[in-house]
Amino acid sequence: MPKTDNLYSAIPADLPDELFETLEQTDGFRLERIVSRGHVTPESAWYDQPLTEWVVLLQGEASLRFEQESEPRRLAPGDWLRIPPHCRHRVEWTSTQPEAVWLALHYPEPVRTETLESE
Amino acid sequence: MPKTDNLYSAIPADLPDELFETLEQTDGFRLERIVSRGHVTPESAWYDQPLTEWVVLLQGEASLRFEQESEPRRLAPGDWLRIPPHCRHRVEWTSTQPEAVWLALHYPEPVRTETLESE
Numbered sequence: 001m002p003k004t005d006n007l008y009s010a011i012p013a014d015l016p017d018e019l020f021e022t023l024e025q026t027d028g029f030r031l032e033r034i035v036s037r038g039h040v041t042p043e044s045a046w047y048d049q050p051l052t053e054w055v056v057l058l059q060g061e062a063s064l065r066f067e068q069e070s071e072p073r074r075l076a077p078g079d080w081l082r083i084p085p086h087c088r089h090r091v092e093w094t095s096t097q098p099e100a101v102w103l104a105l106h107y108p109e110p111v112r113t114e115t116l117e118s119e
Numbered sequence: 120m121p122k123t124d125n126l127y128s129a130i131p132a133d134l135p136d137e138l139f140e141t142l143e144q145t146d147g148f149r150l151e152r153i154v155s156r157g158h159v160t161p162e163s164a165w166y167d168q169p170l171t172e173w174v175v176l177l178q179g180e181a182s183l184r185f186e187q188e189s190e191p192r193r194l195a196p197g198d199w200l201r202i203p204p205h206c207r208h209r210v211e212w213t214s215t216q217p218e219a220v221w222l223a224l225h226y227p228e229p230v231r232t233e234t235l236e237s238e
Contacts, residue, residue, distance in 0.1 A: 001185075001187075001206075002185065002200045002201055002202045002203065002206060002208075003200070003201040004192075004198065004199065004200045004201070005198075005199060006195075006197040006198050006199070007175060007197040007198075007199060008196075008197040009197070023173070023199075024173050024201065024224070024226075026147060026148070026226055026227070026228075027147060028145060028146060028147015028148050028226060028227075029145070029147050029148050029224075029226065031173065031224065054142070054143050054150065056126060056222075058177065058197075066120075066121065068120075073123075076125075077127075078125040078126040078127040078128070078177075079123065079124075079125050079126075080123065080124060080125070080126060080142075081121045081122070081123045082121055082122040082123070082143065083121050084121065087121060089121075103175075103222070105143070105148075105150065105224070107143075107145055107147060107148065108145070108147075109145075
């Protein structure tokens with residue numbers, strides 16, 4: 001039977017730390033839900049990741065800064081970004097009411113051009 | 120530079136057919152956006168897919184039926200399902216205002232247990 005859940009459910013009332021949960025993973029990717037309630041990347045720290053990250057903000061608002069850009073980007077629900085490996089970035093602000101809910105897909109390069117047979 | 124877009128943008132005013140767009144793909148997965156505006160699976164037809172599908176409804180409402188279940192499941196925003204290969208299912212209803220926007224991830228089994236090093 002299909003496993004099912006809701007991306008906006010089971011968000012703890014008390015959230016001292018950002019919440020990272022792996023929803024699915026194979027040899028080819030890891031899919032995670034992230035919940036941020038005002039959480040930001042620690043001061044002077046940058047995410048510098050070996051994998052590509054495709055990330056979408058689904059609820060709330062956030063501000064994301066890339067090292068090579070002078071101004072942060074403000075994100076609204078539905079906004080997604082494909083962040084290349086080692087493209088340094090940090091979360092500068094996240095909303096609290098409602099909290100920011102993200103879906104992130106981490107995967108190794110290269111992106112293929114041939115289509116997977118799916119249907 | 121990071122590529123960016125919004126999942127709710129660029130939805131055609133005229134949508135005679137369901138819209139399927141591949142957002143990302145590698146050897147390990149294919150990620151697609153699906154927009155349904157009242158579209159349903161053709162009568163008596165079933166999706167019978169060789170790959171696992173993790174699918175989430177992000178906007179609108181929909182009704183999804185699995186062959187081994189007597190009643191369809193009603194889906195609201197945030198509801199996701201992990202549909203195993205060859206688990207026959209059909210979309211019985213989708214909303215029109217707003218239209219249903221889905222994010223679907225298609226990938227081969229098996230799901231791995233070891234964690235990808237990502238950060």
